[in-house]
Amino acid sequence: MNRETPMRHHLNALPLLGILLAAACAAPSPVDEVVASSLAARGGIEKLRALRSIRQTGTVSASGGRVAGIVREVKRPGMFRLEFSYEGTTSVFANDGTTGWQVAPLQGQFEPQAMPPEADAAGGADQRDVEGYLVDWREKGHVVELVGREQLPGGEAFKLKVTLKGGTVRYDYVDVATRQVVRADVPRILKGRPVVLETTFSDFRDEGGLVFPHVLETHVKDRPQAVRIVVKKVEINPDLDDARFQLPR
Amino acid sequence: MVIALAAAPLFADVVHLKGGGRITGEIVEQTAESVTVNIGGGNLSVGASSVVRIEKSTSPVQEFRTRAASIPPGDAEAWRELGDWAASGGQATLAGEAYSQVVAILPNDPEANRALGRVQYNGAWVTEAEAYRAQGFVEFEGEWMTPTERQSILRDREAREAADQKAWEAQMQAEAAEKREREAQEEADRRAFMTGGLPQYGDPIPWGYGPASWPVQPFSQ
Numbered sequence: 001m002n003r004e005t006p007m008r009h010h011l012n013a014l015p016l017l018g019i020l021l022a023a024a025c026a027a028p029s030p031v032d033e034v035v036a037s038s039l040a041a042r043g044g045i046e047k048l049r050a051l052r053s054i055r056q057t058g059t060v061s062a063s064g065g066r067v068a069g070i071v072r073e074v075k076r077p078g079m080f081r082l083e084f085s086y087e088g089t090t091s092v093f094a095n096d097g098t099t100g101w102q103v104a105p106l107q108g109q110f111e112p113q114a115m116p117p118e119a120d121a122a123g124g125a126d127q128r129d130v131e132g133y134l135v136d137w138r139e140k141g142h143v144v145e146l147v148g149r150e151q152l153p154g155g156e157a158f159k160l161k162v163t164l165k166g167g168t169v170r171y172d173y174v175d176v177a178t179r180q181v182v183r184a185d186v187p188r189i190l191k192g193r194p195v196v197l198e199t200t201f202s203d204f205r206d207e208g209g210l211v212f213p214h215v216l217e218t219h220v221k222d223r224p225q226a227v228r229i230v231v232k233k234v235e236i237n238p239d240l241d242d243a244r245f246q247l248p249r
Numbered sequence: 250m251v252i253a254l255a256a257a258p259l260f261a262d263v264v265h266l267k268g269g270g271r272i273t274g275e276i277v278e279q280t281a282e283s284v285t286v287n288i289g290g291g292n293l294s295v296g297a298s299s300v301v302r303i304e305k306s307t308s309p310v311q312e313f314r315t316r317a318a319s320i321p322p323g324d325a326e327a328w329r330e331l332g333d334w335a336a337s338g339g340q341a342t343l344a345g346e347a348y349s350q351v352v353a354i355l356p357n358d359p360e361a362n363r364a365l366g367r368v369q370y371n372g373a374w375v376t377e378a379e380a381y382r383a384q385g386f387v388e389f390e391g392e393w394m395t396p397t398e399r400q401s402i403l404r405d406r407e408a409r410e411a412a413d414q415k416a417w418e419a420q421m422q423a424e425a426a427e428k429r430e431r432e433a434q435e436e437a438d439r440r441a442f443m444t445g446g447l448p449q450y451g452d453p454i455p456w457g458y459g460p461a462s463w464p465v466q467p468f469s470q
Contacts, residue, residue, distance in 0.1 A: 059336040063377050065366030067344050069337035083269065085339030088288030090271040103270035110299040112268035193402065223394045224381050228363060232333065248267045 031146040041179035043210035058231040079245040141165035196221040208236040261308040325354040
């Protein structure tokens, strides 16, 4: 019996092993597959990367029949502005990428006032990313993990744990069938008490090649009252002057 | 409707603030220092220095009344559109009026019911309070929650108050002990002075101005 035969067999198998290894290396990890398919469902990563600005107009309603008009604008890099119109007043909450500020006449604040950095973090710094934090998440310093699957009222969903660069941990639920993010659980401090805000996203519609939810419903986990946003209009790449986002001097 | 049209002002004043904030209503007073605007639910006074400009605009109430008067009976979609228009301008009361008309025509319309603050429970649209109470929630400081959460909040609050009370008591005790110690020391010093005679070399003299310690006695050298 040739004693080299087993070794030769191993050597013969090496190219096959190499191919398998290469294939394994090339195959996306489960988390990458879920994220990539979710971005594809939103219109594709290239279109998202090409997104410069966005304006969403709609209404927000809360318990007691309270209803207000909202206009949300986001622009690269990291600029955000929200106009909130209620009972004859329009308040503005904005961030130019570094400084947050607000003017809120209904709260008796008639002069634009800079907000402390912790207010930006509490308000959701991730909201200022026009393409969404899942696009190029590694380069942005976020960590995304696939932590399981859960049965939601609308169907089964992948559960993603997203640790944002600033340390905030949130959970996004990607519908297995449609690959849209249908729910997000985000920690917040409300009246000095840590709570989890659960937001469900629905009524997904194509707007200029990108898909957006047009109904967002948020409630504190285990509480019934909800704030409901209905988006009536989405504008892709509107011209938005940087000055709109800057603290007026 | 004629009375409402007559009562509604034809125009509204839009007071523009720095940064894009706005107040829409009727200016009831304007001086060099401030502008006071009736926004429907009350008056808002803003310092003149915060105002960028004031312009006249069509009154949203007037426009609402005009549009409402032209809606044919039974046209739920027209009322919905008017409700959306009022809501987008932040005119919650007017929006509520329009959505109420939608519900009067289509009692189970989800959008209008939700906009009026109603929720669906057992297939019917009811007030939030009715639905939440029926589900076992309790209202606590304006929020509906489970009795367990309310208990948890109260427990946390009690624990925090107890901790604050304990810390306050500890501080009071520490201050009292310090005071007792100081008084005891003063009493001991007084007794020592009275019974032991003159202070020794190096003793501090509690006398305000003067030497910091008892002077050397030159005669004993």
